[in-house]
Amino acid sequence: MTRHEVDVVVVGGGGMGSAAAWRLAGRGADVVLLERFEPGHVRGASHGASRIFRVSYTEPVYIRLAQEAERSWRELEAAAGVSLLTVTGGIDHGRTDGLGVLAEALEAAGAPGEWLAPQEAAERWPGLRYDGKVLFHPASGRLHADDALSALQAQAARLGAVVRHETPVTSIVVRGDDAVEVRAGEDVYQAKRVVVAAGAWTRKLLGGLVPLPPLRVTQEQPAYFAPLREMAWPSFVHHLDGESPAATGFPSGVYGLGTPGEGIKTGFHGTGPVVDPDDRDFQPEPAQLRILREYARAWLPGVDADAFTPISCTYTTTPTADFVLDRVGPVVVAAGFSGHGFKFVPAVGRILADLALTDARPDVRFALRRPAGA
Incomplete structure (x- = not known):
């Protein structure tokens, strides 16, 4: 010893x-x-190759923390001599009053977003279909994990x-x-x-x-979808609540982002089965993948929903x-x-x-x- x-x-x-x-x-x-x-x-x-970076939270403590993190990521990049954070811009969209609350929180924190008409958003990022309101936040992007x-x-x-x-x-x-x-x-x-x-x-x-x-450990099932052609992709969150017609058949809201060399990473949030981290099978979960592909067909016209690579990861979630x-x-x-x-x-x-x-x-x-x- x-x-x-x-x-x-x-x-x-x-x-x-x-x-x-x-x-x-x-x-x-x-x-x-x-x-x-x-x-x-x-x-x-x-x-993995990518994580979303965004400051778009409704809670001031998380907005402040994200703003500090952005400065610290740049500090780390300078010290290490590598690029880690790529700014692509990000959007939140959906038929929910929560987008208004989100916009107010960002405005109060000095990081205002910009409202876009769905048609304008489609002209900028044709790979996505837009649901109701679209809030653009220019500081969002992608981290290489x-x-x-x-x-x-x-x-x-x-x-x-x-x-x-x-x-x-x-x-x-x-x-x-x-x-x-x-x-x-x-x-x-x-x-x-x-x-x-x-x-x-x-x-x-x-x-x-x-x-x-209580800490709930789940195995999540996002996937990389192959883009149909080269185009710009923002990071995105599609808010799907019970009042939205678009929510029918989907277990949660959806997040996504372009990941160079991999595809368009897309996933539901926190809907996977509970697992023991020492006894995971890492195997694709067929039901989740089927529903995720249905989402891609409906809302991601810029990808091939039949050309995908499953991803296995864990969430450890508090109540x-x-x-x-x-x-x-x-x-x-x-x-x-x-x-x-x-x-x-x-x-x-x-x-x-x-x-x-x-x-x-x-x-x-x-x-x-x-x-x-x-």
Whole structure:
């Protein structure tokens, strides 16, 4: 058995854990990042060629966080010398009053959108069919997830962090308010803090240590559809609620974006079956794919609904779809990113570093124990 003494152990080398290691190392902390799988693995929620970046939220806390993340993505790009965030513009459309609320929130945050007539939107982006109102937000775009992870870990290492892959953590034991022991095989790490950003494995590692909310792990079934020709694609969200005639037969709203070299990534949100992350089959789910292809035929005239590549990924979702970013004693928790977290990665890394190194407390929305009515 080998013992190590460090300031902070980060458990989980996905987006959030890698960003935490980057920010912690940048503040001079002695940090080690432990990831159970090999580099570039596809078992978690941070792999692949694309994620949507957008600031279009109705809640001010998420708009502010996205605005911070945009600045931080550019900071990371400059440090790493790579391009990660491509601005394509983004749209929200649908027959829902929620679009008006969204527009008001963006206006109040100093990031106003622009209303477009469906015909005007179709002239700009003919690959989509538009449902009712169309709200355009020019700052939205696409992140390259795999390259982002590589950049975060490389910059963390450049700043002094130790990054270890294929190193599964088997136990976390709290020894005091400023003392925690993390075991990984024959190595035991003694630290002041542990940051647990383990995605679908959060409850398995932390059950009983901190008061976690229910975390629902699902295997989602998006797909890449082949475009019929070269054309511009915005990132898009189609809001399908129960009052919209377009919602008939579809289990949720739909998101999508163009992904160079892959196709047009499209998916329903949070509708997959519950799974154990250690017992996934990664196989396409026929019913979900059938319905997704029906959606593509109806609403994506720019793709071939019969030419597609299935994608398998996980969501770890809280009851409110809000994140958990909090600390109990020496244990910092990052969990429940609910299928919409990746855009915020570098900003979340800053929050996790604050929680680990200071007396900062999270926004009440992200607390483990939210006050009633929050």
